[in-house]
Amino acid sequence: MYDKALANAVKAFQNDAGLRPDGVVSGTTLRELNVPIGQRIDQVLLNMERWRWLPKKFEPDYLLVNIPEYRLHVVENGEEAMTMRVIVGKALTATPIFSDKMEYVVLAPYWYVPFSIVDKELKNRLADNPQYLDHLDMEVVRGYGRTATVIDPTTIDWANVTQDNFKYTVRRRPGPKNDLGNAKFIFPNSNDVYLHDTPHGELFSQVSRNFSHGCVRVEEPMKLAAYLLRDKPEWDEQSILDTVAAHREKYITLTKKLPVYLVYLTAWADADGHAHFRDDIYGHDKALARELFEKPAGAAPARVAARPQPSPAAALAASPKRS
Incomplete structure (x- = not known):
């Protein structure tokens, strides 16, 4: 009989296995039991x-x-x-x-955006509209950390940006995003x-x-x-x-x-x-x-x-x- 004592035992087992302790014997719980x-x-x-x-x-x-x-x-x-x-x-x-x-x-x-994301997801959009960075609550900076200097994104040739020639960093400002x-x-x-x-x-x-x-x-x-x-x-x-x-x-x-x-x-x-x-x-x-x-x-x-x-x-x- 699947009584309260057995249900509690299943929940205890699920806790030990890092599973959701719902007492239901199926899926991952069944796999772990076996x-x-x-x-x-x-x-x-x-x-x-x-x-x-x-x-x-x-x-x-x-x-x-x-x-x-x-x-x-x-x-x-x-x-x-x-x-x-x-x-x-x-x-x-x-x-x-x-x-x-x-x-x-x-x-x-700040969150410093990896160049792979700049290359694959951002630079084409920014080539059309550099101000798109503001929509993302991002900015371009020279340097890193407390000494970083904000750069005007319209001064960058985004269409031809490569990892070798991009001397800046894109970062997301502090905030909910x-x-x-x-x-x-x-x-x-x-x-x-x-x-x-x-x-x-x-x-x-x-x-x-x-x-x-x-x-x-x-x-x-x-x-x-x-x-x-x-x-x-x-x-x-x-x-x-x-x-x-x-x-x-x-x-x-x-x-x-x-x-x-x-x-x-x-x-x-x-x-x-x-x-x-x-x-x-x-x-x-x-x-x-x-x-x-x-x-x-x-x-x-x-x-x-x-x-x-x-x-x-x-x-x-x-x-x-x-x-």
């Missing part, structure tokens, strides 16, 4: 191997984005202080796995990846949230900004909101650089030892399995030689309320 136990064991082994690549010990305070979980964890003094949903990169523009240190909160940021929303959070890195807001908040309601071009979009940017600036009395919640409303970009340097980890865990245990699983959205598990599990000709089957480790929950702040 994953063989041997495949789950292999998935745990793969993530134990991946865990070996992470630091043995994390700092007391850090940010961690678990890409397949689509979630940001903010850890303070070894305890989870905040968590929120995120959007990560599509398979073709995957969010990279690396660590760095956050240095800046930027309120009301801005692709970065109201805030971005910078940890300088060679991947040019950062955390940021988005004007498309409706996407956070999706179960699978790999929609971006590589950066990580956060669900509650103002809450995150207030937390990161909590040791700066002049930047209380109202000051942050007023700065955003003024549509003037403002860089704020953090008092202390905060470690940021972008990790890829498709299996982990929470503080109670309860297992959670996620889809291998970028195929990293599949690639690692070929190295660890496939048997070369004439050789014994390879297997993970994992040294004793704390559970992956330690990397995720070991919160008993983790979902």
